[in-house]
Amino acid sequence: MKERIRISEIFGPTIQGEGPLIGRPTVFVRTGGCDYRCSWCDTLYAVLPEYHDEWTVMTPTEIMARVEGLARGKPVLVSLSGGNPALQPLAPLIALGRRKGHSFALETQGSISQSWFAELDWLILSPKPPSSGMTVDWDGFETCLKMARGQPRCVLKIVVFDDADYSYAQTVAAHYPALPVYLQVGNPAPLVAAGGFTPEEADINDLLQRFRWLVDRVTADRWFAATVLPQLHVLAWGNKRGV
Amino acid sequence: MKERIRISEIFGPTIQGEGPLIGRPTVFVRTGGCDYRCSWCDTLYAVLPEYHDEWTVMTPTEIMARVEGLARGKPVLVSLSGGNPALQPLAPLIALGRRKGHSFALETQGSISQSWFAELDWLILSPKPPSSGMTVDWDGFETCLKMARGQPRCVLKIVVFDDADYSYAQTVAAHYPALPVYLQVGNPAPLVAAGGFTPEEADINDLLQRFRWLVDRVTADRWFAATVLPQLHVLAWGNKRGV
Numbered sequence: 001m002k003e004r005i006r007i008s009e010i011f012g013p014t015i016q017g018e019g020p021l022i023g024r025p026t027v028f029v030r031t032g033g034c035d036y037r038c039s040w041c042d043t044l045y046a047v048l049p050e051y052h053d054e055w056t057v058m059t060p061t062e063i064m065a066r067v068e069g070l071a072r073g074k075p076v077l078v079s080l081s082g083g084n085p086a087l088q089p090l091a092p093l094i095a096l097g098r099r100k101g102h103s104f105a106l107e108t109q110g111s112i113s114q115s116w117f118a119e120l121d122w123l124i125l126s127p128k129p130p131s132s133g134m135t136v137d138w139d140g141f142e143t144c145l146k147m148a149r150g151q152p153r154c155v156l157k158i159v160v161f162d163d164a165d166y167s168y169a170q171t172v173a174a175h176y177p178a179l180p181v182y183l184q185v186g187n188p189a190p191l192v193a194a195g196g197f198t199p200e201e202a203d204i205n206d207l208l209q210r211f212r213w214l215v216d217r218v219t220a221d222r223w224f225a226a227t228v229l230p231q232l233h234v235l236a237w238g239n240k241r242g243v
Numbered sequence: 244m245k246e247r248i249r250i251s252e253i254f255g256p257t258i259q260g261e262g263p264l265i266g267r268p269t270v271f272v273r274t275g276g277c278d279y280r281c282s283w284c285d286t287l288y289a290v291l292p293e294y295h296d297e298w299t300v301m302t303p304t305e306i307m308a309r310v311e312g313l314a315r316g317k318p319v320l321v322s323l324s325g326g327n328p329a330l331q332p333l334a335p336l337i338a339l340g341r342r343k344g345h346s347f348a349l350e351t352q353g354s355i356s357q358s359w360f361a362e363l364d365w366l367i368l369s370p371k372p373p374s375s376g377m378t379v380d381w382d383g384f385e386t387c388l389k390m391a392r393g394q395p396r397c398v399l400k401i402v403v404f405d406d407a408d409y410s411y412a413q414t415v416a417a418h419y420p421a422l423p424v425y426l427q428v429g430n431p432a433p434l435v436a437a438g439g440f441t442p443e444e445a446d447i448n449d450l451l452q453r454f455r456w457l458v459d460r461v462t463a464d465r466w467f468a469a470t471v472l473p474q475l476h477v478l479a480w481g482n483k484r485g486v
Contacts, residue, residue: 013462015471022265023425023470025462074465182266204447212479219256219268222317227266228258235478236455 003089008032008046017233026077034083038132046083060093075101091116110141120152129165161186202238246332251275251289254485260476262400269320277326281375289326303336318344334359353384363395372408404429445481
């Protein structure tokens with residue numbers, strides 16, 4: 001019997017709002033559980049054990065049926081997110097989906113590696129910057145890259161809130177010159193919210209101000225290998241779930 | 244003597260706000276003159292003959308010196324835009340720039356083809372939809388693709404204001420299944436402005452509303468091959484020139 005997968009939510013199709021696949025229609029499969037506790041995490045409902053009751057344990061077949069229902073049977077980009085989806089046994093899901101013509105992008109912080117990373121179309125490695133409060137295990141990160149065996153397109157996506165995050169991003173990018181680097185403007189809403197509750201409405205002006213700041217930093221430094229992007233879904237729909 | 248090029252403006256580095264290179268740092272080289280008169284053109288100063296006095300005729304060496312000054316000598320993505328840059332003799336500029344490590348993306352409506360399209364890194368073909376008031380010459384468009392000889396990455400970028408534009412985009416995309424298609428939310432500011440004067444401030448809420456509408460259309464139709472993007476520079480800086 002195939003191992004079952006802990007799911008927080010499956011939704012879509014919507015567009016991917018971040019990183020190298022920005023603007024691409026996708027169905028999100030968000031797994032439950034995470035080995036990190038980032039200060040500004042915007043999906044605590046997929047991270048904290050107190051949300052455990054909201055999560056569902058599903059088989060690959062059940063997940064794929066739900067994805068195909070949402071996609072009305074058309075081949076679609078499946079975005080595996082979390083939490084940390086690398087904690088889940090996703091190999092059978094990916095194999096099943098690929099046989100049916102779907103493609104898979106997985107985003108993870110790079111703390112946990114899996115041999116099935118090599119079966120992905122995209123591996124988006126998002127090492128957490130100082131503002132997250134997390135400490136990156138670079139040996140684990142290296143192993144993620146090794147496990148990918150050059151098969152999926154691998155990129156770095158680094159959240160930048162401030163100067164310290166920016167310097168960190170420069171250091172990481174310099175260490176991995178072969179990986180395209182996407183700098184993502186931080187969204188302070190989860191931090192601002194008291195008691196873990198995030199307001200649904202985004203402060204667009206603040207987010208665009210942060211975006212301009214980051215573009216200014218990158219262009220002033222002539223860091224031409226970096227791509228600077230906001231979270232498009234937050235601009236469009238605020239901090240609402242399910243889009 | 245090498246032919247000279249009619250330039251409207253050279254600026255940057257900033258980020259590319261549109262299409263497949265969204266978020267990438269770039270220097271813009273905007274040529275003067277256009278064979279089209281799109282109703283919602285946002286760069287009339289690079290199109291209309293009455294701005295002719297503002298344009299400068301420059302040699303490839305002069306243009307490259309300006310680009311390299313802005314880029315402080317680092318290899319950079321050069322975005323060739325207009326007006327219609329296909330009207331200009333750009334081959335020597337591209338050859339010179341490539342020898343120095345720069346890369347080139349050119350955006351054109353596809354009305355005029357040039358053999359040097361094959362020397363580009365990116366050819367962004369932007370056939371104009373019904374809302375533009377223009378009629379596309381598809382033979383000319385086909386010739387553009389032929390001239391590219393499969394060398395640059397070729398994509399479709401189609402502006403969508405309304406249902407008619409959306410249907411048009413679907414038809415064009417169906418005709419060129421090998422070309423990735425980017426749908427770009429229309430910016431009504433140039434249309435709204437009386438007498439050809441565009442307000443510097445963008446109506447962000449309106450633009451985001453249009454973006455949500457377009458995402459809804461694409462996802463409702465399960466058109467998973469399309470990428471939906473706003474004009475990021477307009478969200479960030481409004482309709483200001485030079486960013």
